Amino acid sequence: MRHGDFARSREARYSQENALRGSAILTRPYIHPDAKSALHCDGVSLEALARRFGTPLYVYSAGHIAERLGLFERAFSGIPHVVCYAVKANSSLGILRLFAQRGAGFDIVSGGELERVLTVDRHAAERVVFSGIGKTAAEMDLALRSGILLFNVEGEGELELLSERAAKLRRRPRMALRVNPDVFAETHPYISTGMREHKFGIDIRRARALYKKAGKHLEPCGVSVHIGSQIRAADPFGAAAQRVAKLIAELRKDGHAIRYMDAGGGLGIEYHAERPFDAEAKVREYAAALMPAAESVGGITLLLEPGRFLVAQAGALLARVLYVKKNGAKTFVITDAAMNDLIRPALYQAYHEIVAVAPRRSSRKMVADVVGPVCETGDFFARDRELPPLKPGELVAILDAGAYGMSLASNYNSRPRAAEVLVEGRRARLIRRRENVDDMLATERLATGL
Numbered sequence: 334m335r336h337g338d339f340a341r342s343r344e345a346r347y348s349q350e351n352a353l354r355g356s357a358i359l360t361r362p363y364i365h366p367d368a369k370s371a372l373h374c375d376g377v378s379l380e381a382l383a384r385r386f387g388t389p390l391y392v393y394s395a396g397h398i399a400e401r402l403g404l405f406e407r408a409f410s411g412i413p414h415v416v417c418y419a420v421k422a423n424s425s426l427g428i429l430r431l432f433a434q435r436g437a438g439f440d441i442v443s444g445g446e447l448e449r450v451l452t453v454d455r456h457a458a459e460r461v462v463f464s465g466i467g468k469t470a471a472e473m474d475l476a477l478r479s480g481i482l483l484f485n486v487e488g489e490g491e492l493e494l495l496s497e498r499a500a501k502l503r504r505r506p507r508m509a510l511r512v513n514p515d516v517f518a519e520t521h522p523y524i525s526t527g528m529r530e531h532k533f534g535i536d537i538r539r540a541r542a543l544y545k546k547a548g549k550h551l552e553p554c555g556v557s558v559h560i561g562s563q564i565r566a567a568d569p570f571g572a573a574a575q576r577v578a579k580l581i582a583e584l585r586k587d588g589h590a591i592r593y594m595d596a597g598g599g600l601g602i603e604y605h606a607e608r609p610f611d612a613e614a615k616v617r618e619y620a621a622a623l624m625p626a627a628e629s630v631g632g633i634t635l636l637l638e639p640g641r642f643l644v645a646q647a648g649a650l651l652a653r654v655l656y657v658k659k660n661g662a663k664t665f666v667i668t669d670a671a672m673n674d675l676i677r678p679a680l681y682q683a684y685h686e687i688v689a690v691a692p693r694r695s696s697r698k699m700v701a702d703v704v705g706p707v708c709e710t711g712d713f714f715a716r717d718r719e720l721p722p723l724k725p726g727e728l729v730a731i732l733d734a735g736a737y738g739m740s741l742a743s744n745y746n747s748r749p750r751a752a753e754v755l756v757e758g759r760r761a762r763l764i765r766r767r768e769n770v771d772d773m774l775a776t777e778r779l780a781t782g783l
């Protein structure tokens with residue numbers, strides 16, 4: 334069978350499956366029904382994973398993450414570049430290790446993230462860029478001693494402190510200013526960062542003056558930009574890169590040997606399964622928006638900081654239905670996962686597909702809110718969602734939860750955090766055991782005898 338035929342027959346099977354499951358067409362390559370129509374992550378049954386590791390459970394496909402990284406490597410192969418995975422999207426060691434093994438770099442926003450990266454690969458520092466608007470002296474010192482690739486400096490005060498710490502530790506770190514290009518990009522207001530009124534970066538019009546202040550303890554060698562997250566159109570990235578390229582040309586005239594253009598991250602995915610989404614075409618479009626700007630100034634190594642695009646669609650959150658309850662006209666499906674496990678719907682009104690894991694024999698539907706046990710009305714995964722009829726004890730998979738899921742998990746309501754499993758082909762490995770009560774209480778003291 335030719336590949337195209339295979340893809341078509343798989344698609345046909347997906348739509349048949351999903352008519353029955355009551356969800357939109359499953360276009361998630363990492364999650365698929367087997368011949369008996371039970372849902373699998375790559376070669377492993379979700380039902381089996383839930384039985385073995387319990388729920389709520391994050392399940393990731395290693396193969397899918399590698400594939401996504403490959404899309405970037407191929408699309409940018411025409412220009413010197415480093416893909417620096419944005420650690421905050423999913424900072425679990427098992428995930429970081431996948432990237433380290435494939436030679437990727439890392440974009441970090443804290444000393445803790447640097448410690449994580451160095452834990453998986455103690456030679457990774459040379460591929461680490463350090464972003465963030467609130468770096469402390471201790472975090473700078475750790476990064477200076479580790480010899481990271483690039484500091485992305487976001488303000489004048491930070492520039493002074495970094496210079497001071499560098500002098501103290503007798504280092505001359507490479508640095509870039511993160512400029513604010515004043516580019517509008519359509520996304521949720523909480524994750525838009527590239528406009529003048531945002532707290533991030535430095536007004537691009539003030540950048541030249543600040544580079545002049547860098548002083549002898551710093552090596553200004555790059556310009557950085559990051560306009561926000563979950564941005565689906567390529568044009569804003571292109572517009573920002575062009576402004577950065579113009580600044581690079583000016584800075585070179587001022588005598589700075591600029592050789593890095595850090596284009597940030599933020600490329601968005603499609604969370605709605607029924608809307609078309611071609612990841613490969615997206616990355617190619619993205620590269621076509623960035624590369625001309627980088628090439629126009631020449632002598633540039635492009636740094637890329639994708640987070641969500643690499644890991645979001647490699648992961649699902651498995652949850653078990655505890656109760657199905659009616660209040661007036663509304664039906665609530667109460668799962669054992671909650672907003673402390675996946676906060677995106679509560680925080681950003683984010684949409685996640687939810688599918689029943691067990692095969693369906695009928696095409697009957699119900700409309701329900703899918704909610705967690707946390708005492709907040711904002712604790713929901715879906716509202717007024719059409720779903721196949723669900724019963725207590727059944728498993729559901731909340732899709733595209735690989736990014737900003739586990740990394741934002743908390744112990745709110747004193748709920749231990751979920752376990753995580755990494756699937757590689759037919760093998761499933763626990764990369765984080767479920768938290769227990771002792772873990773949760775370990776740092777606390779009763780403060781008796783005061």
Ligand SMILES: *Cc1c(COP(=O)(O)O)cnc(C)c1O
Pocket residue numbers: 419421422440442464465559561562563597598599600638639640641642736
């Ligand atoms: C969050 C962040 C990223 C990653 O954003 P995604 O939307 O996950 O790609 C990259 N760079 C910086 C500076 C960030 O803050």
